[in-house]
Amino acid sequence: VQLLASGGGLVQPGGSLRLSCAASGFTFSNFAMNWVRQAPGKGLEWVSVISGSGGSTFYADSVRGRFTIYRDNSKDTLYLQMSSLRAEDTALYYCAKLRAGYTYASDHWGQGTLVTVSS
Amino acid sequence: SYVLTQPPSVSVAPGQTARITCGGNNIGSKSVRWYQQKPGQAPVLVVYDDSDRPSGIPERFSGSNSGNTATLTISRVEAGDEADYYCQVWDTGSDHHVFGPGTRVTAL
Numbered sequence: 001v002q003l004l005a006s007g008g009g010l011v012q013p014g015g016s017l018r019l020s021c022a023a024s025g026f027t028f029s030n031f032a033m034n035w036v037r038q039a040p041g042k043g044l045e046w047v048s049v050i051s052g053s054g055g056s057t058f059y060a061d062s063v064r065g066r067f068t069i070y071r072d073n074s075k076d077t078l079y080l081q082m083s084s085l086r087a088e089d090t091a092l093y094y095c096a097k098l099r100a101g102y103t104y105a106s107d108h109w110g111q112g113t114l115v116t117v118s119s
Numbered sequence: 120s121y122v123l124t125q126p127p128s129v130s131v132a133p134g135q136t137a138r139i140t141c142g143g144n145n146i147g148s149k150s151v152r153w154y155q156q157k158p159g160q161a162p163v164l165v166v167y168d169d170s171d172r173p174s175g176i177p178e179r180f181s182g183s184n185s186g187n188t189a190t191l192t193i194s195r196v197e198a199g200d201e202a203d204y205y206c207q208v209w210d211t212g213s214d215h216h217v218f219g220p221g222t223r224v225t226a227l
Contacts, residue, residue, distance in 0.1 A: 034216065044154070044162065044205050046216035058214045061120070094161055103209040105152040105167040112161060
């Protein structure tokens with residue numbers, strides 16, 4: 001299993017960014033996927049989860065309405081579209097594969113992509 | 120929303136046993152997961168479904184869950200076990216994954 005997150009960078013408050021997570025080594029469409037973030041020096045914070053089909057999505061209260069999770073199973077890629085970004089969204093964003101459906105544990109994690117929101 | 124509590128730190132001598140608790144309202148009714156995160160690295164799943172270990176995780180790592188407390192036990196602690204440990208559950212009430220604040224384990 002390999003998960004390669006990309007798309008992070010420096011963005012101004014109020015701006016937008018799209019993160020990608022390229023998956024390999026497993027049948028991507030069979031597994032739910034998570035985004036989890038970690039602000040500098042802080043703990044893990046769950047952001048969003050999507051079912052294997054993409055038909056079910058859930059969001060943390062802190063990002064609902066601003067972030068959209070989706071996936072392209074034909075490309076084995078997970079996405080996180082982030083808009084109306086705030087300073088408090090600054091974090092390392094991890095994508096993670098779940099063991100099965102969207103309520104399960106995350107058994108493989110990528111190395112993360114850093115998002116910095118600053119003027 | 121559902122809240123998990125963990126002690127900020129646990130210190131243990133090498134070779135001894137470390138116990139990390141995770142508190143939550145009726146957490147015994149939920150499936151608890153534990154993740155290990157070493158500095159500069161991505162988290163690693165060490166226990167799922169309260170007490171199951173993924174392949175490759177040493178038997179020294181074990182979990183239990185009852186009532187309002189789940190526990191990760193690390194037997195015969197080694198220097199390489201020094202890390203932050205996070206508990207996590209799926210909260211059906213809010214349809215959220217929830218992480219605890221994390222516990223830093225230090226081998227004295």
